[in-house]
Amino acid sequence: xxxxxxxxxxxxxxxxxxxxxxxxxxxxxxxxxxxxxxxxxxxxxxxxxxxxxxxxxxxxxxxxxxxxxxxxxxxxxxxxxxxxxxxxxxxxxxxxxxxxxxxxxxxxxxxxxxxxxxxxxxxxxxxxxxxxxxxxxxxxxxxxxxxxxxxxxxxxxxxxxxxxxxxxxxxxxxxxxxxxxxxxxxxxxxxxx
Amino acid sequence: xxxxxxxxxxxxxxxxxxxxxxxxxxxxxxxxxxxxxxxxxxxxxxxxxxxxxxxxxxxxxxxxxxxxxxxxxxxxxxxxxxxxxxxxxxxxxxxxxxxxxxxxxxxxxxxxxxxxxxxxxxxxxxxxxxxxxxxxxxxxxxxxxxxxxxxxxxxxxxxxxxxxxxxxxxxxxxxxxxxxxxxxxxxxxxxxx
DNA sequence: CGCCTAATGTGATCCGGATCACACATTAAT
DNA sequence: ATTAATGTGTGATCCGGATCACATTAGGCG
Numbered sequence: 001x002x003x004x005x006x007x008x009x010x011x012x013x014x015x016x017x018x019x020x021x022x023x024x025x026x027x028x029x030x031x032x033x034x035x036x037x038x039x040x041x042x043x044x045x046x047x048x049x050x051x052x053x054x055x056x057x058x059x060x061x062x063x064x065x066x067x068x069x070x071x072x073x074x075x076x077x078x079x080x081x082x083x084x085x086x087x088x089x090x091x092x093x094x095x096x097x098x099x100x101x102x103x104x105x106x107x108x109x110x111x112x113x114x115x116x117x118x119x120x121x122x123x124x125x126x127x128x129x130x131x132x133x134x135x136x137x138x139x140x141x142x143x144x145x146x147x148x149x150x151x152x153x154x155x156x157x158x159x160x161x162x163x164x165x166x167x168x169x170x171x172x173x174x175x176x177x178x179x180x181x182x183x184x185x186x187x188x189x190x191x192x193x
Numbered sequence: 194x195x196x197x198x199x200x201x202x203x204x205x206x207x208x209x210x211x212x213x214x215x216x217x218x219x220x221x222x223x224x225x226x227x228x229x230x231x232x233x234x235x236x237x238x239x240x241x242x243x244x245x246x247x248x249x250x251x252x253x254x255x256x257x258x259x260x261x262x263x264x265x266x267x268x269x270x271x272x273x274x275x276x277x278x279x280x281x282x283x284x285x286x287x288x289x290x291x292x293x294x295x296x297x298x299x300x301x302x303x304x305x306x307x308x309x310x311x312x313x314x315x316x317x318x319x320x321x322x323x324x325x326x327x328x329x330x331x332x333x334x335x336x337x338x339x340x341x342x343x344x345x346x347x348x349x350x351x352x353x354x355x356x357x358x359x360x361x362x363x364x365x366x367x368x369x370x371x372x373x374x375x376x377x378x379x380x381x382x383x384x385x386x
Numbered sequence: 387c388g389c390c391t392a393a394t395g396t397g398a399t400c401c402g403g404a405t406c407a408c409a410c411a412t413t414a415a416t
Numbered sequence: 417a418t419t420a421a422t423g424t425g426t427g428a429t430c431c432g433g434a435t436c437a438c439a440t441t442a443g444g445c446g
Contacts, residue, residue, distance in 0.1 A: 067336045067337045069329060069336075082329065082330065122307065125318040128318060132274065132321055132325050133275050133279075136274060138332055139331055142335040142336065143260045143262075177433070179395085185395085186395075359423060370405075375425055375426080376425085378424095
């Protein structure tokens with residue numbers, strides 16, 4: 001739980017009393033590899049703050065193809081936000097790719113915290129702001145770039161993930177086929193040598 | 194300025210005193226067709242709340258191709274948010290497509306309002322939440338769908354824009370060539386008849 | 387330790403959509 | 417009203433990346 005304090009205090013300081021109050025809204029959960037935190041069709045009870053591990057948020061189209069909407073690692077928040085905020089059934093899955101633990105927060109908890117503590121409303125606003133900017137960047141990337149550029153951008157933003165997850169999933173995140181991604185490497189290696 | 198009250202009160206009620214205070218941070222600006230509110234390389238002084246008119250937020254790649262990141266109409270907020278929040282030079286343009294007026298707010302104003310009035314911090318958080326969800330939907334759409342599906346989705350979400358702006362710009366928003374979009378129509382009309 | 391399954395590389399083929407090129411229609415400008 | 421500028425449809429060609437198919441390697445895990 002110490003993680004939580006650090007995470008929040010990157011944005012706003014909390015005194016002990018406030019922190020104690022905040023903590024009452026979170027529950028810690030251990031997660032094993034391949035375990036689902038959320039399944040399509042589920043009610044979306046929680047959003048999750050990743051304490052440890054790697055997770056993917058993805059959906060599956062009519063043909064059974066998977067598309068990764070978000071790859072989350074330490075200190076990232078994740079869930080099917082559309083369903084979470086609107087309290088509808090999930091259209092996405094959240095699955096663990098590397099075991100770890102997450103802190104769970106209900107929508108009610110989030111709203112209560114925001115209403116009771118101006119600081120926490122501020123915290124969530126700042127987090128959302130960052131998330132919004134990051135998503136907008138992803139939109140511009142998807143609109144305009146080649147698989148090559150997408151991969152380079154990804155490698156720059158998340159060098160650690162390159163090591164920790166398989167290329168297949170990176171391809172699904174980039175919206176590129178596994179094969180095309182693989183061929184990029186060969187092309188790169190020959191030129192850069 | 195009455196628009197502003199209505200807009201904010203969709204999310205949180207304000208008393209007269211609060212409203213008066215809020216108003217001091219906004220300035221109204223008339224905008225003519227084709228006028229730029231923001232130019233690549235500019236310092237990003239403001240974000241804009243659209244009172245009237247249609248605007249596009251777009252960027253231009255090395256080949257001179259345009260990509261529309263956002264199409265904004267009444268009651269939408271817009272600017273180059275990446276640059277606005279991080280106070281960097283703009284990488285995008287904001288241009289008017291149908292004349293109207295906007296309310297301008299500085300980053301300092303936004304932060305001051307949020308700090309002084311918990312209600313306003315709440316307002317911005319809710320707006321950001323909605324924006325985040327909408328952007329995530331756009332990401333899933335760009336990741337997985339055909340031009341056909343993108344167009345249908347767009348037509349469903351923004352039927353009014355279909356009438357008011359040219360196909361060329363819709364194509365740039367969807368990340369599809371003008372010609373491909375045009376051919377979709379022909380295909381549609383023959384089948385649905 | 388070796389088996390089975392998943393991850394990766396690589397060739398061959400195919401196809402959707404970009405691009406180029408032009409005709410026609412519509413709108414704006416003086 | 418005339419001319420220019422911009423929007424729209426449509427054909428012809430081309431190419432990047434998806435798809436299919438298989439060989440190779442690397443990891444779990446019994």
